[in-house]
Amino acid sequence: MADAKQLTIIGGGLAGALLASLLAQRGWQVDVFEQRGDPRVEGYAGGRSINLALAERGLYALKQAGLDHRVLEQAVMMRGRFVHPLAGASQLQRYGRDDSEVIWSISRGELNITLLNAAERAGVRLHFNQPLKSVDFEARLATFETPDGENVVPFNALIGADGAGSTLRAQMHATLPFDERTEWLDHGYKELEIPPTASGDFRIEPNALHIWPRGHYMCIALPNDERTFTVTLFMPLKGVYPSFELITTPDAAQTLFETQFPDTLPLIPDLAEDFARNPVGKLATLYLDRWHLADKAVLIGDAAHAMVPFHGQGMNCAFEDCVSLANHLDRSPALSDAFQAFSEERMPNAAAIQQMALENYVEMRDKVDDAAFLLQRELELTLQARHPERFIPHYTMVTFMRIPYAVALARSDIQRDILVAATHGKQRLDELDMAQADAMVLAQLQPLSDLA
Ligand code: FAD
Structure with missing residues (x-):
């Protein structure tokens, strides 16, 4: 394909549809091939969760496409976890300090439709009922199944937004094998x-x-x-x-x-x-050692790094991928450089949120009604108030900020050790040695602004 500013996206789900808008708004000519029918005509086919939690990273990406207000109009605010123990009173545990730190429950189907409408308005060509079947990377030809047979389409480069079971990933693997591991x-x-x-x-x-x-x-x-x-x-x-x-x-x-x-x-x-x-x-976590194939194909979202849903970040992370890839494509005239730079930026961060998502399952199902956990949470908020530049609660870093996930993971590990050490053997906040906790924070956590 002669047009260097053309890209073909496989998958018109959440990441594919958002990326299509971002690229079209930046002057790319974009085609999206989606295996399912048009949800605006046939109804949303679903398949995964019915609703999702949208947080700051996803919201920021939607803002880049001018869609944040539209999506929030359809969302329900969630201030925190409402914990229902088997015995004892239910209680709301706030996620953040106030209503500026909340997450949003959104319908997957409504969100997908909003994103597809926006992509179409931006000039993206959407092709429904066309699953990718195979790719000839040498000839740059992609073959899609259609209701009438096959559609062989020349491409400049392919972007795989076709989810955890990605066909594009399988085709890339057949050409140059990945070190691929799925942990169920x-x-x-x-x-x-x-x-x-x-x-x-x-x-x-x-x-x-x-x-x-x-x-x-x-x-x-x-x-x-x-x-x-x-x-x-x-x-x-x-x-x-x-x-x-x-x-x-x-x-x-x-x-x-x-x-x-x-x-x-x-x-x-x-x-x-x-x-x-x-x-x-x-549910599974997908690990790959590489996300792109020269200047011919790159993977984003679940196709690159499917994760378990317990941090509510799979879509948020996929949306962050979209902004990152669009930015790298703006900066690098050569596609292979853009794909390489995108992978280098995003792979360590995807690995970090995959790990945090696995860890959060244990927290949600086993710790949120535990006295030691609640005391640590109280101390977390106290240390945040005393050292706002240094001690930022784990959930806040992941959910209400856009600092790289890998940084959030490294700082969370240090903070967890401080919380455990400071609360060991204690029942109440006023029993703690706060001077010692302060000293640990000052010695072990750089101010966040120093990392910028
Ligand atoms: P998908 O949403 O899977 O989209 C892939 C698209 O590609 C689909 O439209 C599919 O039809 C299409 N496709 C597939 N194969 C082909 C093909 N061969 N040719 C053409 N098209 C194809 N994330 C959050 O951020 N917050 C949450 O609260 C949250 N909750 C979740 C709860 C559950 C139970 C699960 C399972 C996941 C949850 N996630 C959540 C994760 C989130 O669903 C995914 O990370 C997100 O959907 C990834 O988007 P995607 O576009 O990469 O993939």
């Missing part, structure tokens, strides 16, 4: 629904992400703008009770909810139907 989590998930009340209201506090932590398993619920909640039950696939291997029938699910999540039972009237109908989703 031994836990899966199933979605259920809390409908609105008879008068059309939310049944529980809407401005929160609800968690029912139960040790090795949990339920969470995120609000939807039509006043429902999507509940997700996460538990082991096999082995110990409860697991998806042992709970296979609606009756078994009913018993599990009666004994372990009794307060949710009146909220989920269609538990039996939801449980029988909805599939068990599997």
Whole structure:
């Protein structure tokens, strides 16, 4: 293909559609090939979670495309975790200091449609019902399956936004093998629904992400703008009770909810139907040693670095990829340089959030109602107030800031050690040696502005 300012994106999901807009706005001619039908015509086909948590990194990327306001109009604010222990009172644990530090629950389908509309308005050509089948990288020809046969399309370069099961990644691997590793989590998930009340209201506090932590398993619920909640039950696939291997029938699910999540039972009237109908989703982390193939192809989003969903950052990270790739394409006239620079910037950060996402599962299902954790959280906020430039809580760095994930991970490790050391054997904040905690902070954490 002669036109050097042309790019072909595989996948019109969240990352593909946003990247298409960003590139078209910067003067690229962009084609997007999507395996599914047009969700604006045929309805959204779903497949993964029904709703998602949008945080600062994703919001910033949407802002670059001029879409932040439009998306927030459809979102429900979540101030914190609403923790429902099996025994004892439920409580809201704020994520940040105030309502300037919140996350947003958005519908995947609505968001995808907003992004596709924006891409089309920016001049992107969208091709639906055309899954990528194979690629001849030498001849720069991509073959798509169409309802009538095959469509062979010349390309300048391909961008793989085709998700965790990426066909483009498989085609790149066939040409120049990756060191590719998929680590499956031994836990899966199933979605259920809390409908609105008879008068059309939310049944529980809407401005929160609800968690029912139960040790090795949990339920969470995120609000939807039509006043429902999507509940997700996460538990082991096999082995110990409860697991998806042992709970296979609606009756078994009913018993599990009666004994372990009794307060949710009146909220989920269609538990039996939801449980029988909805599939068990599997979760994995994907590791690659390289994301691009010369100047011919590059991977972004889940196609490059699928992760488990427990930090609510997969899409946010994919959106950060979009901004980064668009910036590198602006800066480097040669595609191979842009792809290389993009990979060098993003790979360590994707690896960091993949690790933090795995760690956060343990925190959500096992720690959020634990006294030691709550004391550490109290100290975290105190140290943040005393050293605002140095001690920034882990969740804040990941969720409300855009400092590189790798920096957030390194600082979180140091901070966790300080929190554990300072609270060891203590029950209350006023029992702590605050001077010693201050000294650890000053000795071990540089001010963030020094890193700029
Ligand atoms: P996808 O969204 O998977 O899009 C890929 C697109 O490519 C799809 O449209 C697909 O149809 C298309 N495609 C696939 N194969 C082909 C082909 N051969 N040819 C053409 N098109 C193709 N992230 C968050 O930030 N916050 C959350 O709260 C959150 N919650 C989650 C909860 C669950 C249960 C799960 C599973 C994930 C969650 N995530 C969350 C992660 C998030 O869903 C993903 O990181 C995000 O969808 C990645 O976007 P993507 O565009 O890279 O991939």
